[in-house]
Amino acid sequence: MKITCLLVEDEKLAREELEYLIGKSDDFKVSFTASNSQQALEIINQAEIEVVFLDINIPGISGIELAKEINQKEAAPLIVFTTAFDDYAIEAFKLSAVDYLLKPISEARLEQSLQKIKKQLKQKINYNQKLANLLANFPEQKNNKQENLLNKIAVVEKNYYLMLNFTDIYYFSTQDKKVWAHCQKKSYMTQFQLKELEEILPGQFFRIHKSYIVNLKHIKAVIPWFKGKYQVLMADYSGHKIPVSRSKVEKINKLLNLK
Structure with missing residues (x-):
């Protein structure tokens, strides 16, 4: 299955260019696009998104503020910031962004970012699986907990x-x-x-x-x-x-x- 992406970008040409570049990857699919923060929030609340490519300067609340809201959600998607300015880099990584792409985004630079995303998603899946395996090895503790309920x-x-x-x-x-x-x-x-x-x-x-x-x-x-x-x-x-x-x-x- 391909990794589902949401693009949040108010400039139509920039949005279409990034969608085209991501679409060239066999592992990623742009399932949704949004031109402002309100549209983006509605999509994230209704659909299962794994990665958000987020422009910082968008209508409504800024991309930074939107990222803060996204990070408060359970099973929050990964975030990659896209912007024409490098002023927000430190703030972006404080929000645990996977990457920070400066426009215009080259195909080679995007490929580096996609590899980072795949690595982080794999680590997340492996962690969840290891935790499930660990819990499965302690049936007595689990049963004791249930008996006390x-x-x-x-x-x-x-x-x-x-x-x-x-x-x-x-x-x-x-x-x-x-x-x-x-x-x-x-x-x-x-x-x-x-x-x-x-x-x-x-x-x-x-x-x-x-x-x-x-x-x-x-x-x-x-x-x-x-x-x-x-x-x-x-x-x-x-x-x-x-x-x-x-x-x-x-x-x-x-x-x-x-x-």
């Missing part, structure tokens, strides 16, 4: 807290910065973030997407989607379909004995 979670119901059994929850989702617990026929607002829930939920729950945690025991079907990805059909009343992030496909194959 209350096996309930407090959700908001009118003017009181309702205690829901974990077994009654089909999935959690996030919307408008709020996290909801979805049961067979009803949904409840929680006071948690998905990252917090990952730490307290028992083993049958899995973070399948940046916006969803599902109860594996309440998956009704797995539906093949485009480019080797999946959707899972939940067994709740509405039959909700949830996308599986590309990075989670291999793990889901193992957890559900698909391959």
Whole structure:
């Protein structure tokens, strides 16, 4: 699969030139483009982006400020700054940018940057895999943690807290910065973030997407989607379909004995 890129550039010719150069690579694909910071944020919030090529001088908030917002997100994409000025280099690397490209960008210089990106993405994948392997070697500790849980979670119901059994929850989702617990026929607002829930939920729950945690025991079907990805059909009343992030496909194959 190709590495998905977003180009944020307000100058049409510069955007098209960079898109052309990146498109010559076998490993990268420009899936989205934006001409201002607002468009870029909307795309990043809705799609899975691995790399953002970000011009610093764009309409709306600057590329530097946009990068700060991007870095606050879970599973934030890598950032490569593109600019005609070198005044921001120090600030760019403070934000952990992968690279800093000065315009006009040559094909050779871009190729160096693409190699850096591939190396960082590979290191990230290897780290996640090593962590998963490490955790898999400690089943007793994991079980002890689960045995000590209350096996309930407090959700908001009118003017009181309702205690829901974990077994009654089909999935959690996030919307408008709020996290909801979805049961067979009803949904409840929680006071948690998905990252917090990952730490307290028992083993049958899995973070399948940046916006969803599902109860594996309440998956009704797995539906093949485009480019080797999946959707899972939940067994709740509405039959909700949830996308599986590309990075989670291999793990889901193992957890559900698909391959």
